[in-house]
Amino acid sequence: MRKRTRHYTTELPRITLLHLKVMQRKFAEGVWALQHDTRSGTLFFKASDKGFTVTIGGSTLNLKISSTRVGHGVRYWYLCPHCQARAAILYVGKQTIGCRKCCKLHYEVQSIGNEERLRLQVRRRQLDIWPNKPEHPYIFLKDFINQDNSKPACMRWHTFYMKLLRLRFSEVKYVTVLHDKLRKDFSRLLGMTPEDAEEIFGISNCISLRDDRP
Incomplete structure (x- = not known):
C-alpha cells in the first residue's frame, strides 16, 4: 500500500467567522475570557488590543482580526498567526491554530x-x-x-x-x-x-x- 502523504481539512476541527461573531459580541458585553472545546483540545480566548489571544495545549498565540468593506457593511477576517494571511477558517491542532496552507492541509476534492x-x-x-x-x-x-x-x-x-x-x-x-x-x-x-x-x-x-x- 502506498504511504499516505496528504492530510485533509476534514481531519481537524476549525473555527469560522461565526465563532468570531460570537466572540466579538461576548467581549463587547464585558466577558473577559471564552473557551471553546474541540477534539484537538480546548481553546481559551482573551481580548487584546488588535484582536484576541488564544491558548491551546500550553501555547499562546496572538490572533489578529482584519476587516474589508463590502457593500454597505464590513466583513471581518482572521489573520493567520503564522503567515498573517487573511482567512475565513482557521484549523485547530494540538498546540496551534492556522490557515489551511500553514497546517499543510488539502481539500479532499484535490485527490x-x-x-x-x-x-x-x-x-x-x-x-x-x-x-x-x-x-x-x-x-x-x-x-x-x-x-x-x-x-x-x-x-x-x-x-x-x-x-x-x-x-x-x-x-x-x-x-x-x-x-x-x-x-x-x-x-x-x-x-x-x-x-x-x-x-x-x-x-x-x-x-x-x-x-x-x-
Missing part, C-alpha cells in the same frame, strides 16, 4: 479524478436548485423517472435561469469527459483506436441534452 470532481459539481448545482432531488445513477440525464425539474415556487425566474445555465454548463463538461472515457474504454476492450470505437458504436450520439425551456 479525486476530474470525472468525479465534475460529477460532484453537477450534483451540487442540482441541489442548489432542487434541494430534495434524489441522485440518479446517470446524473447527466435530464429525464429522471417521474421527477419534476420545474422552477421551485420560492425562486425568481431570473435566479432559476442563471442557476440552470450553470448546471447545464457543468453537465456538458461532465458528459464530454465521460464520453472520452467511454471511447477509450471501448477501444481498449476491442483493440481498436478510439476513433474507430466512436464510429462503430456511435458513442457521441448516445448522449443528448434536452431543451429545458418551459
Whole structure:
C-alpha cells in the first residue's frame, strides 16, 4: 500500500467567522475570557488590543482580526498567526491554530479524478436548485423517472435561469469527459483506436441534452 502523504481539512476541527461573531459580541458585553472545546483540545480566548489571544495545549498565540468593506457593511477576517494571511477558517491542532496552507492541509476534492470532481459539481448545482432531488445513477440525464425539474415556487425566474445555465454548463463538461472515457474504454476492450470505437458504436450520439425551456 502506498504511504499516505496528504492530510485533509476534514481531519481537524476549525473555527469560522461565526465563532468570531460570537466572540466579538461576548467581549463587547464585558466577558473577559471564552473557551471553546474541540477534539484537538480546548481553546481559551482573551481580548487584546488588535484582536484576541488564544491558548491551546500550553501555547499562546496572538490572533489578529482584519476587516474589508463590502457593500454597505464590513466583513471581518482572521489573520493567520503564522503567515498573517487573511482567512475565513482557521484549523485547530494540538498546540496551534492556522490557515489551511500553514497546517499543510488539502481539500479532499484535490485527490479525486476530474470525472468525479465534475460529477460532484453537477450534483451540487442540482441541489442548489432542487434541494430534495434524489441522485440518479446517470446524473447527466435530464429525464429522471417521474421527477419534476420545474422552477421551485420560492425562486425568481431570473435566479432559476442563471442557476440552470450553470448546471447545464457543468453537465456538458461532465458528459464530454465521460464520453472520452467511454471511447477509450471501448477501444481498449476491442483493440481498436478510439476513433474507430466512436464510429462503430456511435458513442457521441448516445448522449443528448434536452431543451429545458418551459
